[in-house]
Amino acid sequence: MAEFNIKILGCGSALPTVRHMATSQIVNLRDKLYMIDCGEGTQVQMRRMRIKFNKLNHIFISHLHGDHCFGLPGLISTLGMLGRTGDLFIHAPKNMEEYLQPVLRLFNKGLPFCVRLNQVDTSKHALIMEDRSMEVYSIPLNHRIPSCGFLFAEKQKEAHLLRDMIDFYQIPVKFLRQIKQGADYTTPDGEVISNKRLTRPAEPAKRYAYCSDTAYFPAIIPAISGVDLLYHEATFLEADKARAKETYHSTASQAAEIARQAKVGKLVIGHFSARYEDDNSLKKEAAPIFADTILAKEGMVLPV
């Protein structure tokens, strides 16, 4: 499987069904795991998909509706029982502390790790987390309460060294780092060997954008323009457009229209309303507008 992929743990909406679980996803970049949203049942889905609990360090919560965060207390308890010691970072809109503090106080006395809350300003498109390999940005959305999507932007990887050339010029180890980052090499005789002759370019860095929950909101397009993969909610069909507007959700057509305008690589739609027995009707509506549309499904693993 691709080094950078998305695992769908749940893609239902608020009302429980036997077809879908509440929202949660894992962004996996070379076995480093980031979670987006954590609806009720997320930890069981992790078990089902054999996702390693100890590889998870960052959880991003889009908004404080129950179907996007009621799995957090159970997951935190489980991480404690599994003996986790490293900090767990939760990036979420304000009020997360008001929600989690009573739970931690009542249920997690003596938790062997720290839960660190990072309050996200959902009104700004801004960098909210950065590590060696990934940058994560907030994307303001238009929902009933403060909500944001997330853009996961892989950092440009270093170039690959051409081992034969390194050996040929007998380049000392101490120069290799700089060369991977683009430097030329000057031999002891003063000959300059251009970087291009010493390296092969890295694969292009990829980007994934998650936008749920939101009404049709073209203001997000600049932030997600050209991403390799876009997850956009498609709670309703066009036939229920009035209901979509009223509840600040999108239709499948609207999700596809966003994907088309943003010129993304692929679109995956989810957050399906419990009212539709067959999700294919949603795909049928989106595909004429944006051909490369995939229906999210629990257990699915999508390369970015």
Added chain:
Amino acid sequence: MAEFNIKILGCGSALPTVRHMATSQIVNLRDKLYMIDCGEGTQVQMRRMRIKFNKLNHIFISHLHGDHCFGLPGLISTLGMLGRTGDLFIHAPKNMEEYLQPVLRLFNKGLPFCVRLNQVDTSKHALIMEDRSMEVYSIPLNHRIPSCGFLFAEKQKEAHLLRDMIDFYQIPVKFLRQIKQGADYTTPDGEVISNKRLTRPAEPAKRYAYCSDTAYFPAIIPAISGVDLLYHEATFLEADKARAKETYHSTASQAAEIARQAKVGKLVIGHFSARYEDDNSLKKEAAPIFADTILAKEGMVLPV
């Protein structure tokens, strides 16, 4: 199915597995539903078992460990979305309010019904709820935090009228209620017709006891003596007895020993530790001590 039965929604313990869900049960007495415990995922299990959300009015929580109550916020939200208006009663040890208030404030503004908390004193065996057909009593247990089991005692039903005899004596309708409750009938001529000739006795009232989580605790025996069905936790095998003691849980042998001493009708064991791949080992341990032992399983419906 029997008029009085138990539906097992979840019978696992704290760590998530793909074999079991967190603890929850429905006590069903003639389509009136009472819930015991509400672990994460309970509402989805209700959907799976086609249990009607609107028939549920009382929830009994044994103790405030997450695997027994982290499903409450989602269930309450769902009841709200389904348009419930009648009060929902939650009977639980103290601290439930501290847990639920922030959730209700943050996630359930404008909930169309009232959540009424009834604080249960887990140190007393006492009547905690009574309606026309059922009495529910607390049963003090011995766990790491204040915990109690619950005894569901069906009220004695009224006798059945023998229609032929009622017709024969031309007994006016206004006397029928008293006759069902045991009264004799005196004819206008002064002849006394004994109640026995006018009625057939009702089926005997039945009782169900739920005891989870608890260490081996024979002090519960008087409260559960002779119940038709006992659910007793059996988290561990005897081989892990030390761990059972340390965590205030029971072994399968201990659960069976309680059932034997209390002379119950049937025993159903549950709350299985995630460490056992095959629950049958627990049944094998219990059966020699108490033959009528059943392994709980998600989806199971047990007549009381």
